[in-house]
Amino acid sequence: MKTLVEFINDKQVEYPGATGEFTRLLNDITIAAKIVNREIRIAGLADINGLHGTTNIQGEEQKKLDVFANTHFIEALKHGGQCAAIASEENEDLIIFGNPYSQKGKYVVAMDPVDGSSNIEVNIPIGTIFSVFKRITKEGRPATVDDLLQPGREMVAAGYVLYGSSTTMVYTTGNGVNGFTYDPSVGLFFLSHPDMKLPDEGNTYSINEANYNYFPEGVKRFLNYCQEDDKPTHRPYSTRYVGSLVADVHRNMMRGGIFIYPGNQKNPMGKLRLLYECAPMAFIIEQAGGKASDGFKPILDIEPYDIHQRTPLFIGSRHMVEKAEEFMKEYSRELADFR
Numbered sequence: 492m493k494t495l496v497e498f499i500n501d502k503q504v505e506y507p508g509a510t511g512e513f514t515r516l517l518n519d520i521t522i523a524a525k526i527v528n529r530e531i532r533i534a535g536l537a538d539i540n541g542l543h544g545t546t547n548i549q550g551e552e553q554k555k556l557d558v559f560a561n562t563h564f565i566e567a568l569k570h571g572g573q574c575a576a577i578a579s580e581e582n583e584d585l586i587i588f589g590n591p592y593s594q595k596g597k598y599v600v601a602m603d604p605v606d607g608s609s610n611i612e613v614n615i616p617i618g619t620i621f622s623v624f625k626r627i628t629k630e631g632r633p634a635t636v637d638d639l640l641q642p643g644r645e646m647v648a649a650g651y652v653l654y655g656s657s658t659t660m661v662y663t664t665g666n667g668v669n670g671f672t673y674d675p676s677v678g679l680f681f682l683s684h685p686d687m688k689l690p691d692e693g694n695t696y697s698i699n700e701a702n703y704n705y706f707p708e709g710v711k712r713f714l715n716y717c718q719e720d721d722k723p724t725h726r727p728y729s730t731r732y733v734g735s736l737v738a739d740v741h742r743n744m745m746r747g748g749i750f751i752y753p754g755n756q757k758n759p760m761g762k763l764r765l766l767y768e769c770a771p772m773a774f775i776i777e778q779a780g781g782k783a784s785d786g787f788k789p790i791l792d793i794e795p796y797d798i799h800q801r802t803p804l805f806i807g808s809r810h811m812v813e814k815a816e817e818f819m820k821e822y823s824r825e826l827a828d829f830r
């Protein structure tokens with residue numbers, strides 16, 4: 492059984508000129524994930540549930556776990572010295588490290604430390620999502636927001652940690668996707684899902700249908716398609732919706748399917764954030780043979796203008812996303828077109 496550290500080190504030798512900095516960055520993220528995992532596993536006992544008494548940029552009341560996780564990921568990346576700045580869902584402004592050591596860091600990170608944290612109190616799986624970019628500003632000086640506002644195609648790595656029935660870390664550096672399961676008895680992640688590929692088709696669709704009346708016409712037409720009786724194409728599909736992005740996407744990674752968080756009349760760009768939710772998930776899904784778009788164009792081609800900007804998200808099995816896009820192009824034509 493290969494450990495995550497062994498796997499990362501083995502992969503490093505495949506990159507000529509690799510200096511080990513990226514390896515150390517990934518290891519920093521892993522250490523923070525282990526600390527967060529420990530708290531999650533005893534959430535009902537530790538004083539980690541409930542509200543922290545503050546709100547984040549999203550206007551959401553921060554949970555104690557949000558603040559705990561955010562703090563530990565920031566500290567791990569700061570002390571590792573490979574990361575010059577972090578865009579976090581929990582911080583309105585970019586976290587730019589001022590110490591000279593971090594300013595020499597080649598990389599910047601965008602992250603959602605604990606996505607879906609409100610689910611922790613009802614023991615529903617939650618996750619950490621991260622993306623890594625090489626900075627475009629000169630090393631040795633403070634990073635700037637330009638280092639983060641890069642299209643997803645420029646990402647050098649993306650990953651998620653799913654704190655589910657087991658704790659699984661899935662990541663890509665652009666050469667396929669691999670999953671690792673945490674063994675708490677030895678405190679190590681072991682390679683459990685090598686070279687993950689999701690099927691071109693699936694038979695589940697995942698969307699919060701409570702918003703149906705506010706969906707674009709194209710989404711409504713696609714949902715009707717999913718619900719039609721057509722045995723040769725295994726329809727009607729089943730619906731699965733955990734309400735936790737990492738859990739819903741991971742299910743699709745394992746079995747195929749589509750997850751949609753569309754724009755709606757109340758929020759034309761939807762709810763999910765591009766930089767630290769949709770783009771990293773899109774990088775992973777594309778590397779595993781799937782597809783991710785805003786209904787019209789690939790998520791990874793979106794040019795960001797703000798670290799907290801939102802985007803509609805259609806992600807999962809290639810053929811299912813393409814079918815949804817067909818309906819969007821025929822009935823909705825543009826991103827925020829609602830009848």
Ligand code: P6P
Binds near residue numbers: 607699734739
């Ligand atoms: P809704 C969790 O709050 C989250 O950010 C994602 O993890 C999840 O996919 C989505 O929001 C659920 O949103 O509006 O269906 O509750």
